[in-house]
Amino acid sequence: MATKIKAPYLEKEWIETAEKIKALAHPIRLYVIALLKHKKEMNVTELQEELQLEQAVVSHHLSILKSRSVLNCRKERKNMFYSLKSKKFLNVLSCIETSFE
Amino acid sequence: MATKIKAPYLEKEWIETAEKIKALAHPIRLYVIALLKHKKEMNVTELQEELQLEQAVVSHHLSILKSRSVLNCRKERKNMFYSLKSKKFLNVLSCIETSFE
DNA sequence: TTTACATATTGACATATACAGATATTTATA
DNA sequence: TATAAATATCTGTATATGTCAATATGTAAA
Numbered sequence: 001m002a003t004k005i006k007a008p009y010l011e012k013e014w015i016e017t018a019e020k021i022k023a024l025a026h027p028i029r030l031y032v033i034a035l036l037k038h039k040k041e042m043n044v045t046e047l048q049e050e051l052q053l054e055q056a057v058v059s060h061h062l063s064i065l066k067s068r069s070v071l072n073c074r075k076e077r078k079n080m081f082y083s084l085k086s087k088k089f090l091n092v093l094s095c096i097e098t099s100f101e
Numbered sequence: 102m103a104t105k106i107k108a109p110y111l112e113k114e115w116i117e118t119a120e121k122i123k124a125l126a127h128p129i130r131l132y133v134i135a136l137l138k139h140k141k142e143m144n145v146t147e148l149q150e151e152l153q154l155e156q157a158v159v160s161h162h163l164s165i166l167k168s169r170s171v172l173n174c175r176k177e178r179k180n181m182f183y184s185l186k187s188k189k190f191l192n193v194l195s196c197i198e199t200s201f202e
Numbered sequence: 203t204t205t206a207c208a209t210a211t212t213g214a215c216a217t218a219t220a221c222a223g224a225t226a227t228t229t230a231t232a
Numbered sequence: 233t234a235t236a237a238a239t240a241t242c243t244g245t246a247t248a249t250g251t252c253a254a255t256a257t258g259t260a261a262a
Contacts, residue, residue, distance in 0.1 A: 014128035014135070017194065020201050021131075025122040026250085027115035034115070044209060057251065059210055069201060078208045078259050088200035093118065095196045099189035100121050100170060127220085145239055158221065160240055179229055179238045 023068035024092065028053065028061050032082075033070070037090055041074075041083035124169035125193065129154065129162050133183075134171070138191055142175075142184035 024030065028051065035042060035050055042050075048058045062082055065071040070089060073082045084090075125131065129152065136143060136151055143151075149159045163183055166172040171190060174183045185191075 011132070014131040017131055017197060018126055018128040020197055021122060021126040022249095025119055025126045027119040028250095030115040030118055030122075031112070045207095054252070055209070056211085056253080060250080063210075075209095075258095080209060086200055086202075088196070092193070092196050092200050095189070095193050096118060096121055099187055099193050101187075123219095129220095146237090155222065156239070157223080157241085161220080164240075176228095176239095181239060 020068065023064060023070055024089075026061065028057070029065055029070075030093065032061065032065065033084065033089055033093065036071075036082065036084045037087075041081040043079040043081050045079070047082070121169065124165060124171055125190075127162065129158070130166055130171075131194065133162065133166065134185065134190055134194065137172075137183065137185045138188075142182040144180040144182050146180070148183070 024033070031051060032047060035047065039046075044055065044058055044062065047062070048055055051058060062071065062073075066073055066082070069085055071082045072085050073080055075081075125134070132152060133148060136148065140147075145156065145159055145163065148163070149156055152159060163172065163174075167174055167183070170186055172183045173186050174181050176182075
């Protein structure tokens with residue numbers, strides 16, 4: 001996913017920040033974040049039903065969100081429960097919205 | 102750039118928000134935004150020198166930022182001057198950073 | 203231990219995006 | 233008008249990303 005740029009001087013800072021932003025740059029992932037605003041945690045099946053998407057698609061996006069430190073997860077019996085790592089991500093969304101007004 | 106998803110119910114809201122976020126999801130574009138924090142406006146050549154990238158690449162990213170309403174531009178003689186449409190975009194960047202801490 | 207359930211992973215394919223080179227456009231100046 | 237400078241656009245190609253289908257893994261229950 002990392003962007004390759006022919007600009008060695010380009011500060012790592014921006015490359016890393018861009019990677020973080022990319023984690024949020026997908027409607028399904030945004031929707032997941034929004035769902036987790038109301039329910040503290042949800043398992044894959046619950047999310048799948050809410051999103052009406054194939055299990056593999058949901059799982060794929062959850063793994064991206066988890067690997068980018070947006071979500072936490074814990075396993076309970078057969079289920080994997082996902083939750084927001086920080087409520088600050090909700091701020092990001094509203095911050096984005098107001099910036100583009 | 103728009104994402105096609107097989108989920109008609111998926112609210113437009115998230116698709117549009119994702120598009121906005123994608124506008125920011127590139128290190129070069131972030132760097133441009135950061136540069137424009139300090140200098141109110143810069144022309145393409147100035148940005149090109151600062152970024153040390155090919156003119157076409159810079160121009161390409163500027164056009165994306167402009168089309169997504171992140172930047173304004175005004176033409177003065179031969180030069181096209183770009184500036185931040187809103188200082189709020191700087192908040193977005195810091196907001197992202199603190200969210201991922 | 204077999205079966206069903208919940209989730210993750212893999213691989214093929216399609217699409218989106220980025221980049222580089224060439225060319226076009228616009229404007230100023232000789 | 234011819235030329236140079238500044239910027240934009242186009243085109244081919246490489247890479248990244250998303251989707252889907254199939255399969256694998258892990259866990260619980262019969």
